[in-house]
Amino acid sequence: MINKVVRPEVRSMERPRHGGDVWDDLDVKDYSSNVNPLGPPPRLEQYIIEAASELHCYPDDSCARLKGSIASRYGVGADNVIVGAGSAELIRLFAEVFVSPGDRIVIPSPTFAEYGFGCRLMGARLVDHVLPCDQDFKLDVAELAGQLDGAKAVYVCNPNNPTSRMVGRRDLLDLVDEAARKRTLVFLDETLLELSSRSAELSLVPEVEGHENLFIIRSFTKAFAMPGLRVGYGFGPRKMLQYLEAGRLTWNLGTIEQRVATRLMEEEQEHVARAVRMLEDEKRRMHARAERLMGKVPMPDSYFFFAPLDALGVASAEFRQHMLRHGVLVRDCSSFGGVCSGYTRFCVKTPEKNDEFLDALSSAVDDIAEGRS
Template sequence: MEGSEMEQREGCGDSRAGRKRKGLATSVEERVRPEVRSMARPRHGGDVWGYNGIEDYSSNVNPLGAPERLAEYIRDAAGDLINYPDDTASGLKGAIASRYDVPAGSIVVGAGSAELIRLFPEVFISPGDKVVMPKPTFSEYGFACRLMGARMVDHPLREEDGFRVDVGSLINALDRETKAVYLCNPNNPVGRMIGRREVMELVEEAGRRDVMVFLDETLLELSERDQDVTCVHEVESHDNMFLIRSFTKSFAMPGLRIGYGFGSKEVMRFMEAGRLSWNIGTLEQRVGARLMSEEQEHVRKAVRMLVDEKKRMHSELSRILPYRVPLPDSYFFFCPVHPLGVSSRQFRAAMLEERMLVRDCSSFGAPCDRYSRFCVKTPERNEAFLGAMRSAVEKLGTGR
């Protein structure tokens, strides 16, 4: 084959191979894996850095904050930092196993649920594999899959149906080329939840089609429906299923990165093989074990408060806004703002003027760019938030 013809087939002489034949240096971009070249970092809530005196309503964590004894747990754990951490994280896994009444061999831990979100496709997804993803949903899933070269297929959730997942429709989207399907329950950012029966219908049908199911329950533990909905006890008998949870939401400690996942022993064998060594430090292991063993009442107390406050906030929002706001299944609102004549980004700016940070949902794509997400907190904080929203809505209505 003539050199010029080969270069044309490789990209009109601009490929790395073509440049090397010409004695030209390749650029850094040309050395990078194709999957990484066009990647953009996902955007999230909780971006309070750079603001002073701002109340963060954009992130969904325990409104009671971290347990009072957290500082004590950290001090107690800090005395053993001279040694490498236990790479098996046996103490932390044991505490999680006891809390959920599952074998420790069915558990993997990570530096936050984010590490496990990345680890799953690193272990199970190969370049070109088809992955089905509801849209909208948490952006880290798609980011991790694209990084591994997955072929992403969006499964749009219907705005007219309140963005609820239709399991039958999702099952119909699975075909013989599908390697994995993702489900966030309750779904982020829309706050909608489906029951255990529906989730397991998806898992079982996916199993018959040889499809893996990634199930994210990190937002479920602060729901009053947790025990009725969770599928933690289904993972041992379904080897096509991987389920994650996190300390971040239930114990309000995003700054300490502790996540955990459940799967069958066979799934765990490969997840453990693929994970980063010493991924959980001694501090996280010791603190996490004590939180899991000693602070469950802290979580239950928050759930009881959230049930009442969600209803109260919903009632108050109906007085502030000139339209109906959907009552969420979870403890955060996905609120339409386009009837106010503004976008999600513009509403965020208006609330920042009132010293409140809400989630700009534009990063989830249309039609989420017409919605705002904000959480439920304590009664006193919620009063301040509602007052700020009332002021922002009035100013938007007058064009100020």
């Protein structure tokens, strides 16, 4: 009977897969998730303990203090800010509030799976904008804009997960303007931009109040290396946020999340800046050594690599197993679909950790060459 009453969209739904799956073995060194390689700020536990004294009260449903601290850091109004249990909640909320059954939604491919997941759940018709693998998966914004006729929304991830490609600010603004002419919403994911030295230069956050169709997400997860506490945030024009707030889950952020995130936003920006300074140099060093072991590896725009495996002659899932044998987790990219099963994704970390990664890579490459499995 349950098959007959479940919504048709849900009946055929498969959960998206992600990296970072190390819960059963915390000794595995995780290079599959792109979080701050310095780890969380040393005072994180202290902040959590201090916040725990307030657990006997319901959390502030409006998250006013946290929104205020995000707004002042980014120079926007508090009513241009929304917060969620991870930016994942905001991806879902956006689809719940704006996407209706049958809506045409344009999504570059490959990209982060949660956009399509949320829209499919709402009954949308998804249109893939396939990124060209022979041009390093660069997004041609004019071509994407050409697909917007009749589209309710278009998604852009900058830098893109998993390809590590960035889009310039001018190109993005042109897309937002063209989308506005076609009454299309633009969902821009900047969660991976925060750990980039180009974050301020490329971000569209200062533009939200002037663009009625633009919604942007960011997150504490990557910048502060705390995927286990769920805090993300979004920016949009006031009118759009009123609707998102109207549809949001009540008490979506607990007291610990609100208090801790407020302190991180106000007191721990130097921790993020330190990571950004380190990642740029380390990316270049790692690139040179990875190329020696893996053959041609495109230079990432961001702090994670999306590397083809054809020179090694193994598929993504198999390569992950080879690396795990040396205690290192990389992302099996096959769930991104298309050509991605021939690629792997791994992130840049501290110099010592990158050396550990490169040692494991060298051993795995030897294993593959000698047919050891």
